Amino acid sequence: MQHERILPYFAKYIESELGIVYAEHNYFQLQNRLEEIAKLLSVESLEKLYKLAETGITGQFKQLLLDLATNNETSFFRDMKVFKAIENLVLPGFLQNEPSGAEMRIWSGASSTGQEALSLSIMITEWNLRSPKPIRYSILGTDISERILLRAKKAEYSQLEVQRGLPTPFLLKYFQKNEQDRWTASPSITKALEFRKQNLLDPFEFAGKFHLILLRNVLIYQPLSNKIEILKRVTEKLAPGGVLILGSGESLLGLSSDYSQTAYEGAVIYLKKGTQQSVA
């Protein structure tokens, strides 16, 4: 069978499962990834992989396909402006509007290998060290990729990864270097973290609402109708006065009218409308 028929077949599968659209000009990338999967499954060729798919895409095959279709690019304190806005607007707003001692619940909605959640944890830990009003907090990180979630749970990073965005004083304070020259995050910043699998296209099964939701650099891969639908369900998971943050190149324009927007030194944050604003 010609690749011209195999590649659209897998592209269609990935779109239906993940919402991620492979444009035709990116088929070479899809082909490389399918060849990697074939190798991992000890299947000789793309034709044989296609035959296998026809008998059903399940188990390891399905997970590999979903894993390889996603882009897991992330880094510590990615887009520092956003962390400054959280520190200067969102944390004070939370303290102002929530009863003393309340737990701040945060959801990192496409957490990748965990750097976003760990950066938030470091930031709040540092805040608590200098503030007369410490904040109790928990951070739920979710992602579609099991392989990536295993890495997030392990909280172990290469030299290159910690060099990307993590200030050296935080590296030395919150990470230990192991014998393989990799850096492991200390329990003081991992203890408030939990990582779980969640496809954003599926219903959100977890209980309770969040005060802050980060949904950064993930909606860009979705077609318009999925973006609108995901945002509608995300909004339902946001507590009254809650805050939503998207990636720096993303906006809610034409996607949701449930928010008002505010900016802090170039970072945009979205406040859920119709409720007491939690941002100071």
Ligand SMILES: C[S@@+](CC[C@H](N)C(=O)[O-])C[C@H]1O[C@@H](n2cnc3c(N)ncnc32)[C@H](O)[C@@H]1O
């Ligand atoms: C580019 S990373 C962004 C990571 C982080 N939010 C950041 O901005 O640095 C996108 C992440 O979204 C995840 N992802 C892609 N499609 C998803 C879906 N349908 N449901 C949940 N996670 C998804 C990928 O596995 C990947 O880890």
